[in-house]
Amino acid sequence: xxxxxxxxxxxxxxxxxxxxxxxxxxxxxxxxxxxxxxxxxxxxxxxxxxxxxxxxxxxxxxxxxxxxxxxxxxxxxxxxxxxxxxxxxxxxxxxxxxxxxxxxxxxxxxxxxxxxxxxxxxxxxxxxxxxxxxxxxxxxxxxxxxxxxxxxxxxxxxxxxxxxxxxxxxxxxxxxxxxxxxxxxxxxxxxxxxxxxxxxxxxxxxxxxxxxxxxxxxxxxxxxxxxxxxxxxxxxxxxxxxxxxxxxxxxxxxxxxxxxxxxxxxxxxxxxxxxxxxxxxxxxxxxxxxxxxxxx
Amino acid sequence: xxxxxxxxxxxxxxxxxxxxxxxxxxxxxxxxxxxxxxxxxxxxxxxxxxxxxxxxxxxxxxxxxxxxxxxxxxxxxxxxxxxxxxxxxxxxxxxxxxxxxxxxxxxxxxxxxxxxxxxxxxxxxxxxxxxxxxxxxxxxxxxxxxxxxxxxxxxxxxxxxxxxxxxxxxxxxxxxxxxxxxxxxxxxxxxxxxxxxxxxxxxxxxxxxxxxxxxxxxxxxxxxxxxxxxxxxxxxxxxxxxxxxxxxxxxxxxxxxxxxxxxxxxxxxxxxxxxxxxxxxxxxxxxxxxxxxxxxxxxxxxxxxxxxxxxxxxxxxxxxxxxxxxxxxxxxxxxxxxxxxxxxxxxxxxxxxxxxxxxxxxxxxxxxxxxxxxxxxxxxxxx
Numbered sequence: 001x002x003x004x005x006x007x008x009x010x011x012x013x014x015x016x017x018x019x020x021x022x023x024x025x026x027x028x029x030x031x032x033x034x035x036x037x038x039x040x041x042x043x044x045x046x047x048x049x050x051x052x053x054x055x056x057x058x059x060x061x062x063x064x065x066x067x068x069x070x071x072x073x074x075x076x077x078x079x080x081x082x083x084x085x086x087x088x089x090x091x092x093x094x095x096x097x098x099x100x101x102x103x104x105x106x107x108x109x110x111x112x113x114x115x116x117x118x119x120x121x122x123x124x125x126x127x128x129x130x131x132x133x134x135x136x137x138x139x140x141x142x143x144x145x146x147x148x149x150x151x152x153x154x155x156x157x158x159x160x161x162x163x164x165x166x167x168x169x170x171x172x173x174x175x176x177x178x179x180x181x182x183x184x185x186x187x188x189x190x191x192x193x194x195x196x197x198x199x200x201x202x203x204x205x206x207x208x209x210x211x212x213x214x215x216x217x218x219x220x221x222x223x224x225x226x227x228x229x230x231x232x233x234x235x236x237x238x239x240x241x242x243x244x245x246x247x248x249x250x251x252x253x254x255x256x257x258x259x260x261x262x263x264x265x266x267x268x269x270x271x272x273x274x275x276x277x278x279x280x281x282x283x284x285x286x287x288x289x290x291x292x293x294x295x296x
Numbered sequence: 297x298x299x300x301x302x303x304x305x306x307x308x309x310x311x312x313x314x315x316x317x318x319x320x321x322x323x324x325x326x327x328x329x330x331x332x333x334x335x336x337x338x339x340x341x342x343x344x345x346x347x348x349x350x351x352x353x354x355x356x357x358x359x360x361x362x363x364x365x366x367x368x369x370x371x372x373x374x375x376x377x378x379x380x381x382x383x384x385x386x387x388x389x390x391x392x393x394x395x396x397x398x399x400x401x402x403x404x405x406x407x408x409x410x411x412x413x414x415x416x417x418x419x420x421x422x423x424x425x426x427x428x429x430x431x432x433x434x435x436x437x438x439x440x441x442x443x444x445x446x447x448x449x450x451x452x453x454x455x456x457x458x459x460x461x462x463x464x465x466x467x468x469x470x471x472x473x474x475x476x477x478x479x480x481x482x483x484x485x486x487x488x489x490x491x492x493x494x495x496x497x498x499x500x501x502x503x504x505x506x507x508x509x510x511x512x513x514x515x516x517x518x519x520x521x522x523x524x525x526x527x528x529x530x531x532x533x534x535x536x537x538x539x540x541x542x543x544x545x546x547x548x549x550x551x552x553x554x555x556x557x558x559x560x561x562x563x564x565x566x567x568x569x570x571x572x573x574x575x576x577x578x579x580x581x582x583x584x585x586x587x588x589x590x591x592x593x594x595x596x597x598x599x600x601x602x603x604x605x606x607x608x609x610x611x612x613x614x615x616x617x618x619x620x621x622x623x624x625x626x627x628x629x630x631x632x633x634x635x636x637x638x639x640x641x642x643x644x645x646x647x648x649x650x651x652x653x654x655x656x657x658x659x660x661x662x663x664x665x666x667x668x669x670x671x672x673x674x675x676x677x678x679x
Contacts, residue, residue, distance in 0.1 A: 005509065008538065009509050016506075029419045068516060116336070117339070118340070119558075128562040129536035129561045131538065133539075140533075140537040212502070212530075214529065218335075258506070258513075262498075262506065262510075263496045263497060272429065
């Protein structure tokens with residue numbers, strides 16, 4: 001393999017890996033606040049893309065993205081308010097089952113509202129055929145937008161959870177809601193914020209990946225499966241881990257395609273997940289001791 | 297006394313019921329089942345098909361129906377899922393006792409229900425393309441889209457003109473993709489064309505840049521892609537983004553303007569074989585199909601505010617064939633297959649149908665025109 005081709009495979013791995021990573025990050029926030037996995041996360045991604053596309057005829061792209069993110073965050077809060085907040089000490093499993101139901105509900109609602117058409121946001125820079133040359137290989141400028149957005153999200157989130165009062169309060173709620181409440185933290189409010197944040201990040205991801213992956217009422221599902229895989233690989237709750245694991249999975253898949261038929265791509269992803277679950281269930285980038293404290 | 301009255305009342309009521317059924321029998325609606333992938337990955341096929349079928353049935357009913365019978369169309373959304381298609385086919389045949397079934401939209405679904413319809417003696421007019429639907433022949437099974445082997449031949453003829461001898465093939469892991477891949481690999485040697493890379497991707501694929509890299513490494517002169525999903529647009533985008541400028545050929549599954557819109561600038565120059573519906577307005581006035589095509593395209597656009605696609609045309613043809621066959625067979629199921637086989641020179645949207653006892657598709661290679669994309673629109677490819 002020539003070096004140019006190798007670079008090209010790496011870049012195509014980074015392209016798809018960046019999509020996985022940004023979707024995976026959304027899973028971590030609700031997990032961090034509640035200890036549950038939100039299976040409607042993929043639908044937040046789809047909603048972000050769809051809402052931005054619907055707003056686009058009336059406003060510039062940036063404003064459309066902001067509106068979509070804000071609207072999805074509101075939907076996230078609303079969902080928490082309607083379906084989770086009134087539950088008396090719900091078990092983790094019960095909440096997870098509710099998220100699965102919600103994902104189906106949102107998907108069907110999107111089908112009613114937007115129909116079955118495939119849509120896409122325009123490329124943020126250039127158009128469908130523009131590319132950047134790097135070491136003899138090519139990359140769509142949109143990939144840089146996805147990578148940049150993922151990097152900013154990771155940075156802001158780690159600061160948020162480590163340094164701010166609200167961020168630390170959210171982590172306290174995840175660790176022990178009763179103790180957190182005794183310390184004067186409004187645990188329910190924290191979870192509402194977590195849902196909003198996670199919906200907003202999902203929506204932002206949906207907007208930046210839409211020019212590449214296209215958006216359809218059911219496109220959230222397949223993105224969520226890969227995002228979930230990556231979130232587990234990176235260690236649930238660890239956003240930096242998710243970003244690294246996403247790129248790692250993308251590059252592995254791309255390199256595997258060079259020798260295997262592309263249809264085996266998902267086999268590779270799932271095998272990696274199974275191996276990770278067997279050998280290092282806490283994820284690649286989370287310390288075992290920390291992982292042992294988690295319920296999941 | 298009271299019992300007597302009850303009996304008399306019951307008898308009276310039964311008499312009324314019997315009379316009303318007798319009245320209804322004169323104009324019992326003919327039930328026609330339709331299985332389309334209205335949602336899911338093949339929605340760009342199934343949705344226009346379902347809309348077309350509903351539009352045409354309304355028009356037919358407004359003008360007195362078929363042979364004096366109103367038509368009741370029962371549309372089932374399979375989501376492109378073969379298992380769902382099977383249960384809907386059984387439901388339509390056993391519970392609804394439909395007169396005939398049109399659809400499904402995709403080849404994978406059609407192959408799953410081919411035997412079910414054959415055994416139940418229910419006519420099936422499929423809107424899917426794979427050759428295996430009508431070859432081997434099943435007595436009750438017909439199809440309206442052009443043959444994929446003819447599409448492959450038209451593409452290879454074009455390649456010969458362009459002096460292309462080494463190509464890459466990509467296809468989706470669906471019935472349509474698999475059938476196309478088989479035909480491409482079978483027919484390529486006839487035209488002296490070598491397939492250097494042949495790769496199959498998931499139908500939900502969202503990025504194909506790694507496949508494009510593989511194609512780049514193989515140093516081929518053109519790419520042929522065989523699928524019906526949005527991946528058609530993604531492949532075109534990824535090729536251009538990765539600086540691969542060799543010609544991209546698509547199958548007749550590309551005949552929906554939405555795929556062009558989704559691919560944007562990357563769609564320019566894509567070459568594909570298709571029925572003439574997409575270029576109805578630029579056909580010469582004397583072309584036999586022109587009037588039919590323009591009429592359908594205008595009615596569809598006026599009603600649904602979107603451009604007509606070849607897929608909707610396949611459903612139009614299916615109902616047209618059924619209506620014509622009923623002119624000779626009436627509502628007698630047993631005579632229906634023979635009546636379809638007897639149809640000659642029927643002008644549809646996909647081409648001019650000439651059915652026979654051995655040809656349940658009725659179209660030849662002449663039904664295809666080579667099209668290309670220019671300035672975001674379909675146009676006839678000029679050599």
